[in-house]
């Protein structure tokens with residue numbers, strides 16, 4: 288019998304018999320405020336912030352909230368199984384941790400703690416190129432657990448080649464290429480505090496440890512760390528890239544390649560033509576294009592364009608199990624979650640990230656069961672109604 292993630296609720300109640308209550312809230316929307324009180328406005332502002340006046344991030348939430356679940360009754364849900372296949376891999380649940388850069392601003396154990404949490408719960412961890420921990424260290428902490436690598440497609444081809452080689456050698460099985468960040472967006476919350484984490488003693492050790500990256504520096508990192516950061520800022524992404532450039536990645540990566548940040552159905556068709564394996568329908572959690580379409584509103588059209596030719600994943604605004612349910616009903620195979628686990632990490636390290644994963648999946652399990660589904664595979668658009676205000 289598959290694991291029932293919902294059992295977490297009775298574990299919490301039973302622990303309560305000895306006076307223990309969860310160290311973190313089980314409504315994950317409360318984490319941001321707690322994290323800000325504990326960790327201060329700079330780091331939490333960076334994590335919480337978004338592009339422009341925040342309208343994209345708000346639209347992400349509104350698009351999920353506007354869709355309502357239409358539960359079905361009397362459908363035998365006593366045995367449930369949340370497992371799905373993603374990119375040819377069996378996963379225990381339709382969830383992965385999104386790539387989030389420089390996690391050392393949240394916790395000293397940074398990506399290592401988050402990756403351990405993912406491994407402990409059986410959820411894939413997507414490591415950011417901009418990790419504050421070298422990818423080999425993160426991989427070692429994960430044993431043989433499922434890990435995927437997110438690529439910022441650098442201007443310097445040798446850095447990209449080096450990252451791909453390192454990721455392969457470190458056992459990352461899939462490549463997520465982020466397309467929506469050819470430049471860093473206008474982010475007022477960071478600009479108003481003049482806070483860019485890379486310049487606050489954090490650096491991005493994943494680049495700084497890379498021989499091809501270091502070869503481009505005039506001075507060693509320790510002699511001029513700010514110059515190294517500015518070199519990173521100038522080269523980590525390449526606004527000159529176009530669709531034919533994907534051939535280079537296809538030639539240099541044997542495993543699945545997923546394009547992250549696709550919102551237009553024509554771009555999904557282009558992904559198919561370029562031989563890609565999947566897309567993440569995402570607007571980067573509202574952090575890139577101010578005024579962008581909400582990710583959940585873009586999802587159905589991308590799903591339709593992809594047909595069965597691409598694995599369609601989803602992120603941007605997911606804060607609860609019912610949000611995951613809605614994204615799956617709109618056609619996503621699985622979802623990624625970003626900020627909630629970053630706050631969990633900041634507040635309680637590995638245990639905090641595990642708490643976030645367990646809350647999301649317990650709530651998903653219960654939402655499915657209470658709505659008449661024994662697993663994600665039977666969900667469809669008919670399980671949702673759209674509120675018109």
Ligand SMILES: Cc1cc2nc3c(=O)[nH]c(=O)nc-3n(C[C@H](O)[C@H](O)[C@H](O)COP(=O)(O)O)c2cc1C
Pocket residue numbers: 333334335385386387388415416417437465547569570571572573574602603604605623624625626627629
């Ligand atoms: C602090 C922070 C850093 C991020 N860094 C990266 C990154 O390095 N690479 C990337 O592809 N996406 C990055 N993202 C975007 C996430 O992968 C994901 O698309 C987004 O967080 C999803 O929205 P959510 O935070 O509402 O769940 C970052 C997001 C945040 C909040």
Ligand SMILES: CC(C)CC(=O)C(=O)O
Pocket residue numbers: 388417468471571574
């Ligand atoms: C710009 C990156 C290095 C990090 C990122 O993706 C983000 O802050 O959203």
